[in-house]
Amino acid sequence: GESVGLHLPTLSVQEGDNSIINCAYSNSASDYFIWYKQESGKGPQFIIDIRSNMDKRQGQRVTVLLNKTVKHLSLQIAATQPGDSAVYFCAESLLNTPLVFGKGTRLSVIA
């Protein structure tokens, strides 16, 4: 069945470094992927999304890479800042099915 998982539950990076958060998905038919950021006490906030017909998509300081061969999704954050500290969730979906979320990776930025 569909499932989304994250390789690492926690990630600590130095301020200014780049962060890479990984996500594995199991359903090769999933056609839409999205990353959310959740700060403490807040709801998930949209970061970036990508469709299965793309390999890479860039936003402001963030890049999502999709490797359909190995069913892997990653979120790259450039020049990580203290405000990036949060839990990051990836989610996948297949046409006509709701988003399936992973358990999340906690990113801690060390000043």
Add this chain to the structure above:
Amino acid sequence: DSGVTQTPKHLITATGQRVTLRCSPRSGDLSVYWYQQSLDQGLQFLIQYYNGEERAKGNILERFSAQQFPDLHSELNLSSLELGDSALYFCASSVNPTGTGETQYFGAGTRLSVL
């Protein structure tokens, strides 16, 4: 601010009780989704409504029910509450009915504590 409003922010109640969580979607959004998030867990999809009709169902217990009203706000009803129902409950909204291939915008959540 996502534009999705959830009330109340916090709810403390006892086992066996019934509570109602409310959600107002973003202006123009017709789909509403409910999720449950337990401590350090991911978001578990509960149910989706589109323009007043149930669209998709996830891992929602029979003790839980939801509805979407003509003004598009939604309510999630939780009854016969158990300790394990303590969690964050999020509402999200989107424009289209499928819930896929488009962004869902989340509210700030309701924290339910069952004592």
